[in-house]
Amino acid sequence: MSNVVYEAHPSVLRMRPFGVLLALVLMAGGILVAVLGAQLVPPAFAAQLDGKILQLVGIGVFALSTLQLLTWWVSARSDRLVITDDELIWTHGLLSKQYTEINMASVRTVRVSQSLFQRIMNAGDVTVFTAGDNPELFVRGLPDPGEVRELVKANPQAGS
Incomplete structure (x- = not known):
């Protein structure tokens, strides 16, 4: 694990x-x-x-x-982002669940977007890109989105 x-x-x-x-x-x-x-x-x-x-x-x-x-x-409680050493796991849904798992080695770019109020509240939207121009994952309203970006960027398996 x-x-x-x-x-x-x-x-x-x-x-x-x-x-x-x-x-x-x-x-x-x-x-x-x-x-x-x-x-x-x-x-x-x-x-x-x-x-x-x-x-x-x-x-x-x-x-x-x-x-x-x-x-x-x-x-908000029905959505969850988990970052492990090997992958990003996004879980969405209350009764029916949708799981998105992205291997760290396939992550190309992590984009963080914050409005003025999101910056004040230390929240933001995180977009993860793998191959291609369309984002693989888009998460709204995560606390401390800069930490997400830094964790993925610091991972030696993540692409540049």
Whole structure:
């Protein structure tokens, strides 16, 4: 068995910092509306709005934002990149799995792309090229993508 030198899942917070922040704010707002309800509405509109409707709206906002965060988290946890001494192994999928194994000797180029926010969050997209012009592997939102590039580059089996 080869020695594992790197193992990571894409990071939800690093991939979607503003989306996670917005979902958390909506969750807190949903709880606030569900608990306080009619107390948040100005007195002029209080007679027209039913407190139960406001509670249902608050619960709905909380549930939808929680569902969105859970969806992002499960999606990120269902993907995994493992780098061993001999190969790169990308696993994708929750119920049905897709495995991509690339021998280190066949790796030609590793490209790391980072937006400004990804650089701030120390995340990035990693593209691995073997023979040909099309990438063999594309992984979004990995933590510390420079380390992936350096590990593959430092491997004596990897091509130049």
